[in-house]
Amino acid sequence: MKKTDRIAAAVVAVLVFAAFAAAPGQWAQAADRRDTAREAKLEKKRQAELKKLRTLKDGEIYVVGRIELVPRLKEQEQTLKTGGSNRLKNKSYVFFSNKFIDITSQGMGLIGHAALAPLSETFVVKRKMSEPIYYSGALIMLESSASHSGYMNNRTTINQRNLYLPGDRVYRAKPGVRAVYVGTLRYYRDDYNAIKKVEHIDDYAKADADFRRMIANPKIPLYKAGSKKQKGAW
Amino acid sequence: MTFINSEIAREIRRFFVRVLLLSLLLPVISLSSCSSFKPFHAPYEEESSLVFGHIDMGEAYSDLRWITMKRIKPITDKQHYGFYVEKGLFYRTFVPRGLYKFGEFGGHSFRLGDMTHRFPEQGKHQMDPAVKAPGIYYVGSYKYRKVKAPLLEVRYVLERTASPGERELLEQLLVLAVHPSWKEKIKKRIREVQQ
Numbered sequence: 425m426k427k428t429d430r431i432a433a434a435v436v437a438v439l440v441f442a443a444f445a446a447a448p449g450q451w452a453q454a455a456d457r458r459d460t461a462r463e464a465k466l467e468k469k470r471q472a473e474l475k476k477l478r479t480l481k482d483g484e485i486y487v488v489g490r491i492e493l494v495p496r497l498k499e500q501e502q503t504l505k506t507g508g509s510n511r512l513k514n515k516s517y518v519f520f521s522n523k524f525i526d527i528t529s530q531g532m533g534l535i536g537h538a539a540l541a542p543l544s545e546t547f548v549v550k551r552k553m554s555e556p557i558y559y560s561g562a563l564i565m566l567e568s569s570a571s572h573s574g575y576m577n578n579r580t581t582i583n584q585r586n587l588y589l590p591g592d593r594v595y596r597a598k599p600g601v602r603a604v605y606v607g608t609l610r611y612y613r614d615d616y617n618a619i620k621k622v623e624h625i626d627d628y629a630k631a632d633a634d635f636r637r638m639i640a641n642p643k644i645p646l647y648k649a650g651s652k653k654q655k656g657a658w
Numbered sequence: 659m660t661f662i663n664s665e666i667a668r669e670i671r672r673f674f675v676r677v678l679l680l681s682l683l684l685p686v687i688s689l690s691s692c693s694s695f696k697p698f699h700a701p702y703e704e705e706s707s708l709v710f711g712h713i714d715m716g717e718a719y720s721d722l723r724w725i726t727m728k729r730i731k732p733i734t735d736k737q738h739y740g741f742y743v744e745k746g747l748f749y750r751t752f753v754p755r756g757l758y759k760f761g762e763f764g765g766h767s768f769r770l771g772d773m774t775h776r777f778p779e780q781g782k783h784q785m786d787p788a789v790k791a792p793g794i795y796y797v798g799s800y801k802y803r804k805v806k807a808p809l810l811e812v813r814y815v816l817e818r819t820a821s822p823g824e825r826e827l828l829e830q831l832l833v834l835a836v837h838p839s840w841k842e843k844i845k846k847r848i849r850e851v852q853q
Contacts, residue, residue, distance in 0.1 A: 500734075501733065585779055588779075588780065615730055615731050616730065616759060616780065616781050616782040617781070618780050618781040
């Protein structure tokens with residue numbers, strides 16, 4: 425190798441080394457910028473959701489309560505892999521409506537009766553006003569995944585499993601009330617997810633504090649609805 | 659020069675012989691290692707526990723080609739366990755300790771294609787085993803019975819039956835067992851069932 429070629433090769437090697445040595449620092453900065461942008465986007469989304477929640481239309485009512493599982497749902501119990509299903513992590517669909525419905529029927533009309541609520545936290549959901557309000561239960565998605573089979577994997581099957589929590593309560597509110605408290609519903613389950621016991625607990629003080637913080641509207645007080653058990657649709 | 663060439667030629671020949679031998683042996687080695695995952699090929703101590711049962715699909719629209727169960731406690735990365743199926747008999751080994759729940763079973767129908775049936779999602783089914791210690795677990799023999807259902811729906815129940823019994827199924831498994839330790843374990847279980 426000629427002397428000039430050796431010098432050129434050494435210079436190239438030094439430049440490449442310098443580029444790689446500086447890269448980690450630049451990568452870290454780029455990652456920080458991405459994290460900041462992601463945080464800002466999430467905060468904007470949270471604010472938009474809060475604004476939507478705080479806007480109560482005519483004919484709508486706030487339903488405030490809490491769903492608890494004992495033992496609590498572990499992260500590994502939910503396998504949510506299909507598009508958009510990850511937003512259901514540690515959440516349930518609660519069914520408050522103008523009639524009892526069979527939430528295990530998986531019909532297309534079910535979604536109109538459901539609202540998404542977090543588990544083990546006070547939920548505030550908007551529902552169409554009805555008197556009385558029927559609670560048909562809650563549904564927790566445990567699995568949503570896709571599997572492929574057949575020639576060249578041309579067959580796709582969506583696998584879905586749900587945990588159904590029974591609902592058999594009817595709530596009554598005074599006319600003109602815009603927010604009702606339905607209580608904490610605590611479901612006790614065994615290893616096979618069979619529901620062994622349901623407790624209906626009054627935790628109004630905490631729920632009221634959470635409601636005031638979320639809605640921030642002193643013109644809408646939280647009314648504690650009376651309830652009674654009644655046989656549901658499933 | 660001639661001496662060096664013949665040495666090099668010999669080395670090159672040795673190299674190619676080694677490559678040829680390796681390419682012939684590698685499939686044999688890999689196949690033999692695969693066969694150790696089939697039931698009853700490895701010693702009992704390595705591949706216990708055995709879980710087995712039987713479903714008579716005579717009344718069903720399809721035959722039985724597969725059945726799966728899920729480990730519900732403890733929850734680990736590997737949760738789903740499939741079974742080998744032969745004429746209604748389903749079995750598998752390498753089942754670790756834990757609580758299990760059968761999830762789905764199915765097969766093929768000439769008229770309707772592949773069919774899948776689901777077990778109830780909540781609650782303990784009589785088939786669901788609790789593997790507390792290494793051993794042989796018989797989950798029962800069942801008959802698939804169709805139940806009245808609305809149009810375009812298929813409803814069924816699995817009724818526990820006495821036939822084929824545990825002993826008869828163990829004798830079928832004994833024929834499949836390859837490793838002597840498994841043959842011994844299954845024979846011992848047959849004697850226990852007879853008593």
